[in-house]
Structures are given as C-alpha cells and as structure tokens.
Amino acid sequence: MAKAIEYTPQPPTPAERLGTATAQAEPALTEALELLTELHQRGGLDLALKLLRGGENLSAAALDKLTGETGITVLRNLVEVVKLAGSLDPRELEALLGALGSGVEQAARSVEVGTRLSPASALKQLADSDVQLALGATFGLLKGIGASLRQAREQTERPG
Secondary structure (H helix, E strand, C coil): CCCCCCCCCCCCCHHHHHHHHHHHCHHHHHHHHHHHHHHHHCCHHHHHHHHHHCCHHHHHHHHHHCCHHHHHHHHHHHHHHHHHHHHCCHHHHHHHHHHHHHHHHHHHHHHHHCCCCCHHHHHHHCCCHHHHHHHHHHHHHHHHHHHHHHHHHHHHHCCC
16 A cells, blocks of 8 residues: 655745735735825925924924824824815915915015005005906905805704
C-alpha cells in the first residue's frame, strides 16, 4: 500500500497577501487615489503637511479643538457652511465675492493714503452710481436676511 504524502501549503507571502488585498480593494483604492490627486492639486495635502509639521503645539492645539464639545460645535458649523455653499448659485457667489475683493482692495488703498470723508463728502458719495449699486446690493442682502430671520422666528414660535 502506498504511503500518504503529507502536504502543508505554504502561507501566502506578504507580497501575495498585498496583491490579493489590492485586487479586492481596487475600486476603493482608485477613488482614494483620485481624492489624493484632488487634494494635492488644490493644496490640501500641503496644508495638512504644514499643519502636522508646524510644530507639536500647533498640531496639538488643532486636534484639541476637534475633540470634545468644541469639536462637535466646529463640525456642526462646518456642516451648516457646506449646506449653505451647496445652496448658492456659483455664478452669483463668484460675482459677489469678486466685488467684495475689489471693495477690500479699494478700502485698503483708502486706508493707506489716509482718505477721510466729512459728513458732506459722505453724502456726496451717494450720488456715485457705483455706490448706489453697492447700496442696492447691500439692502437686497439685508432684506433677504430679514425675511429668513422672520421665517425662522415664526417657525420657532409655532407650537410643534
């Protein structure tokens, strides 16, 4: 009678295990690489590295802010900002932020040269068409904020 051959298969090598895991996780790895590429192109990885390398105290302070009640508040506020950003028309936001940038530049130049306005000069500025357009936009912003605040107040005052 023939003797049975004992065979114990060799455990997979680390390279074989890595190959198997990579093949199984291919869709997730592809998405992760796309995310890393986006973060790299937009400077997010650089920012994260600077934060981590910025010193023990900087990283510890940032991590401390994200833990506990403060961190929960920060994350909730961040979610609200993201929801707001998602509800805005990008073209409108681009126009308003561009205008705000131009306004900040002009304000900085006025401060740099020491521009001062008397009450009479300020009233004279109201005749300027650019000032009138900015005032119209400002009052539109105030009207929208007021309407939303009124609606929010009415909703909280209603019995649930």
